Amino acid sequence: MNETREPRKVAAGIYMVGGPDLTDPRDCLCYLVDGPQAKVLIDCGAGPSARAVLDLAIEAAGAPPTHLLLTHAHIDHAGGAAEIKRSTGCQVLIHAEDAQVLATGDLKRSAADWYGLALEPLEADQVLEGDGAIALSEQEDLAIIPTPGHTPGSVAAWCMAGGLKVLFGQDVHGPFAPAFGSDLGQWRASMQRLLELEADVLAEGHFGVFRPADEVSVFIQEQLANHQG
Numbered sequence: 001m002n003e004t005r006e007p008r009k010v011a012a013g014i015y016m017v018g019g020p021d022l023t024d025p026r027d028c029l030c031y032l033v034d035g036p037q038a039k040v041l042i043d044c045g046a047g048p049s050a051r052a053v054l055d056l057a058i059e060a061a062g063a064p065p066t067h068l069l070l071t072h073a074h075i076d077h078a079g080g081a082a083e084i085k086r087s088t089g090c091q092v093l094i095h096a097e098d099a100q101v102l103a104t105g106d107l108k109r110s111a112a113d114w115y116g117l118a119l120e121p122l123e124a125d126q127v128l129e130g131d132g133a134i135a136l137s138e139q140e141d142l143a144i145i146p147t148p149g150h151t152p153g154s155v156a157a158w159c160m161a162g163g164l165k166v167l168f169g170q171d172v173h174g175p176f177a178p179a180f181g182s183d184l185g186q187w188r189a190s191m192q193r194l195l196e197l198e199a200d201v202l203a204e205g206h207f208g209v210f211r212p213a214d215e216v217s218v219f220i221q222e223q224l225a226n227h228q229g
């Protein structure tokens with residue numbers, strides 16, 4: 001661990017706490033939302049680095065996460081979930097359409113076979129159906145919205161931070177594969193929903209953090225242009 005491996009501030013109360021150059025090359029970008037009532041870890045890496053992601057989340061928030069929101073069940077996002085659940089007792093949330101992948105450790109649907117890793121099975125505490133929310137404070141929620149396409153149970157989340165609307169849109173870019181249950185038609189509709197949010201900041205799962213609002217919109221539009229029907 002060198003001195004660059006510390007939480008990276010994205011916006012007020014929001015930090016990047018995992019990723020290829022922070023924790024493990026196989027990890028997605030993981031984020032921590034530090035609210036007075038909830039400390040929400042959004043995705044947790046491929047598994048071998050679970051402890052490192054958790055340590056950075058604790059460093060960022062000063063306390064362990066109270067919630068782990070999994071944007072989908074791919075192993076680079078959800079591989080550390082079982083260990084983080086054991087270590088913290090946090091509430092684990094995932095959408096119903098990806099919950100079985102996590103519960104069974106499905107090697108193909110989780111893309112674990114791509115990574116040569118095993119997904120440790122975990123029963124989520126909260127299985128999301130439609131829109132959801134985690135109360136960050138008495139005034140503010142982390143809103144959770146289904147964005148099927150990359151996988152059937154993909155979700156995005158957003159909250160206000162220091163006057164900015166911050167969108168957590170993991171794997172907005174795809175990829176798409178029959179083995180994942182991908183659906184490009186659903187994905188296009190999901191991307192329109194994200195565009196309508198007019199977020200000021202996009203915290204993406206592999207491509208980094210985009211801002212201001214124009215750059216967020218351009219990135220999502222580019223993905224749509226890359227995957228015309």
Ligand SMILES: [Zn+2]
Nearest residue numbers: 072074150171
């Ligand atoms: Zn994915």
